[in-house]
Amino acid sequence: xxxxxxxxxxxxxxxxxxxxxxxxxxxxxxxxxxxxxxxxxxxxxxxxxxxxxxxxxxxxxxxxxxxxxxxxxxxxxxxxxxxxxxxxxxxxxxxxxxxxxxxxxxxxx
Amino acid sequence: xxxxxxxxxxxxxxxxxxxxxxxxxxxxxxxxxxxxxxxxxxxxxxxxxxxxxxxxxxxxxxxxxxxxxxxxxxxxxxxxxxxxxxxxxxxxxxxxxxxxxxxxxxxxxxxxx
Numbered sequence: 001x002x003x004x005x006x007x008x009x010x011x012x013x014x015x016x017x018x019x020x021x022x023x024x025x026x027x028x029x030x031x032x033x034x035x036x037x038x039x040x041x042x043x044x045x046x047x048x049x050x051x052x053x054x055x056x057x058x059x060x061x062x063x064x065x066x067x068x069x070x071x072x073x074x075x076x077x078x079x080x081x082x083x084x085x086x087x088x089x090x091x092x093x094x095x096x097x098x099x100x101x102x103x104x105x106x107x108x109x
Numbered sequence: 110x111x112x113x114x115x116x117x118x119x120x121x122x123x124x125x126x127x128x129x130x131x132x133x134x135x136x137x138x139x140x141x142x143x144x145x146x147x148x149x150x151x152x153x154x155x156x157x158x159x160x161x162x163x164x165x166x167x168x169x170x171x172x173x174x175x176x177x178x179x180x181x182x183x184x185x186x187x188x189x190x191x192x193x194x195x196x197x198x199x200x201x202x203x204x205x206x207x208x209x210x211x212x213x214x215x216x217x218x219x220x221x222x
Contacts, residue, residue, distance in 0.1 A: 032208040043113075043200050043213030044152070051208070089152065093208055096165055097142065099152040 008087070012106040019077040021103045023090035028071060030092035035064055035075045038087045038102070047075070047088075082107050115201050115214035122221055127189040130217045133182055134203030142211060143176055143186050144200040152200075158184065191221045 013019045025033065031052040036044035050057045050064045050073075057064050063076040073090050087102045114133040122128050134141045142157040156166040161178045169176070173192070178184040188195055198218050202211040 034210050036213075043202075043216050044211075045213070046210040049210055091211075096154060096157060097211060098154070099144075101151045 008102055008104050010104045010106060012108060013080050014108050015080060015082060017080055019075075019080045019084070019105060019107075021075045021077075021088050021105065023073040023075075023100050023103075025071050025073060025090065025092040025100070026098065027092060027094045028068075030094040030098075032093040033064070033066060033073055034091045034093070034097075035062075035073075036089045036091060036099075037084075038089065040086075044089055077105075080105075080107050082109060113201055113203055113212050113214035115199075115217050117217060118215060119218045120220070122191055122219070124192055124221055125190045126221075127187065128191045128195075128219060128221075130186040130199050130201075130219070132184045132186070132201030132214060134184070134201070135205075135212055136182065138203035138205045138212075139181075140204045140207070140211075141178060141184050142202040142204075143184070144202065144213075145197045146200060146216070147197045155186070188219075191219075193221045196220050 034049045035047045037047050038044040048059045048062050048064050050066050055066055061078045065074045077084055085107045087104050089102045090100045091097045116131045140159050143155040144152050145155055146152045155168045156176045157164055158178045174188055176186045198216045200213050200216045202213045204211045
């Protein structure tokens with residue numbers, strides 16, 4: 001079929017609400033996972049990471065949850081702010097880093 | 110440290126010309142990655158080095174692409190000859206150790222006309 005490019009999932013949230021961004025990873029042997037934030041015109045920036053021996057890790061306003069049974073990661077952002085608007089990528093590391101396609105977060109004022 | 114430094118930030122070139130992208134990783138980092146980002150294919154890993162040695166170049170699209178890392182503080186990605194479909198943003202990233210976060214440069218936006 002015709003390739004139309006990546007369909008980037010978009011999440012729109014109201015400022016102050018919590019955001020949850022989901023990611024499915026592919027390799028059950030992956031043992032390290034990272035969430036990155038990419039703002040327009042910039043390279044991806046590290047937000048938070050988690051190793052496979054953990055289920056949850058908290059940072060400042062962000063929490064990452066790992067469900068190894070279903071190979072699923074989520075990023076929770078508390079009290080979302082306009083500055084959180086960006087594309088968010090999850091990455092898994094098994095010998096090398098594999099990136100997901102990303103989710104665009106729009107924060108409405 | 111100033112972070113990962115890429116040059117140039119923007120490059121516009123004509124089809125058939127040689128293009129060289131440059132990257133200076135963070136001092137002390139022992140892994141260096143080259144990625145390409147497009148709307149069509151997202152963020153693709155092209156090649157990565159460990160201690161200046163290419164480890165996996167399976168993501169390099171074709172023989173027109175080559176990458177070198179002559180020392181720990183410098184790497185190049187060369188496209189010869191360039192084609193319009195090579196237009197993309199090319200990122201360089203470096204890490205210390207295998208399981209730590211990657212630090213990305215600002216990217217080089219390449220346009221081949």
